[in-house]
Amino acid sequence: MVEFSISAHTLIYILDLFGTMAFAVTGAFKAIENKYDVVGILLLATITGVAGGTIRDVLMGQFPNSISDPAYVIIAIITGVLIFFLYSHMQKHWNLFLKFDAIGLGVFTIIGATFAYDLVGLNFLAIMLAGILTAVGGGILRDVFVNQIPIVFIKEFYISASFIGIVVFCLILYFEGELYLAIILGIVITTGLRLIAMKFNWNLPKSKGRLN
Numbered sequence: 310m311v312e313f314s315i316s317a318h319t320l321i322y323i324l325d326l327f328g329t330m331a332f333a334v335t336g337a338f339k340a341i342e343n344k345y346d347v348v349g350i351l352l353l354a355t356i357t358g359v360a361g362g363t364i365r366d367v368l369m370g371q372f373p374n375s376i377s378d379p380a381y382v383i384i385a386i387i388t389g390v391l392i393f394f395l396y397s398h399m400q401k402h403w404n405l406f407l408k409f410d411a412i413g414l415g416v417f418t419i420i421g422a423t424f425a426y427d428l429v430g431l432n433f434l435a436i437m438l439a440g441i442l443t444a445v446g447g448g449i450l451r452d453v454f455v456n457q458i459p460i461v462f463i464k465e466f467y468i469s470a471s472f473i474g475i476v477v478f479c480l481i482l483y484f485e486g487e488l489y490l491a492i493i494l495g496i497v498i499t500t501g502l503r504l505i506a507m508k509f510n511w512n513l514p515k516s517k518g519r520l521n
Contacts, residue, residue, distance in 0.1 A: 415500030474499030
């Protein structure tokens with residue numbers, strides 16, 4: 310098992326809470342747009358913020374952090390309350406939703422990757438699965454609950470950005486780079502690629518559907 314210093318643990322913990330906040334913002338946005346009441350807004354914000362990490366923890370045989378540490382749910386609820394009161398000033402800024410989604414994607418991708426690295430070492434498959442699941446789990450549930458096709462299945466360069474960030478994370482560690490560097494660059498690259506893809510409308514090839 311990889312031993313982290315206290316400062317490294319603190320960095321990862323802060324980033325994890327920040328990612329929870331970022332995704333909770335997107336959950337609250339979607340709930341308000343679909344005319345949920347305040348309870349529904351807080352519930353969707355919380356689910357979006359913590360679901361990916363919770364599913365990851367369960368699948369990897371760990372007790373979920375979102376249950377053992379109330380800070381995750383508290384952050385999500387506070388975020389939901391703030392968006393509830395501030396939405397009237399923010400509703401014209403749809404790009405804000407997309408930017409928070411991109412930030413959440415980058416942070417949760419690498420938090421998940423780091424979680425797997427801590428458990429099993431430099432196992433690319435485990436790191437990839439944990440990173441992508443952490444990044445997209447909450448967003449998929451968010452979109453399903455509002456009866457929309459999950460953004461991960463239709464938006465350009467979404468999982469691809471997550472995958473590239475994980476590859477960079479693993480390459481840095483493979484060549485014995487610092488964990489700090491792997492975390493920061495992984496987040497920056499994943500988030501940056503997602504934001505650039507939105508700006509320039511990058512698209513991957515899509516199916517043309519069934520021919521008549």
